[in-house]
Amino acid sequence: DAGITQSPRYKITETGRQVTLMCHQTWSHSYMFWYRQDLGHGLRLIYYSAAADITDKGEVPDGYVVSRSKTENFPLTLESATRSQTSVYFCASSEFFLAGGGAKNIQYFGAGTRLSVL
């Protein structure tokens, strides 16, 4: 199916374990993003990528690692999971194009991964 897909949808893990969340998009969008969503905080940016092999930190990058060897994939790894990383994680992709008023973009989100760290 076309679009942006995240896997797994649900994950339970233990403190200290490594966990990788997958994100795949079929639009060939240049930009991809990882957010976490927690009650009272809304969506907070963890990492983003402007193209393959180009990544940059967002607002809350500590404890996370990303890579982007191919345009369509943007995995997020928790190297040693902590309870504070229990959250819902969303991946998004977008393209930027010139429109009236400047560079326009629309971010398309996946359905999310619910991660519980016990």
Next chain:
Amino acid sequence: QKEVEQDPGPLSVPEGAIVSLNCTYSNSAFQYFMWYRQYSRKGPELLMYTYSSGNKEDGRFTAQVDKSSKYISLFIRDSQPSDSATYLCALRGSARQLTFGSGTQLTVLP
């Protein structure tokens, strides 16, 4: 102080009511203003996108931006139970990242 403040609600209204959702922001560099809608256990989806101050209408939805007051609003006319969701404002400056409000949970009662 957060860059974007949004009343978390929850907000409960009867079907047919006019709903007003609001965000305030502190960074005058924000130039692009969006509203996303998020249904329970789903990802956010773009609802409205505006660039300049003023109003933009799309069906029952109107987005309003007042840059001088750093205040943005989303109005929903003739609200329906299917509008029940969390609404997130999102703002962007010259960078590629979005800054989101914390979201307002809306329930429209039939």
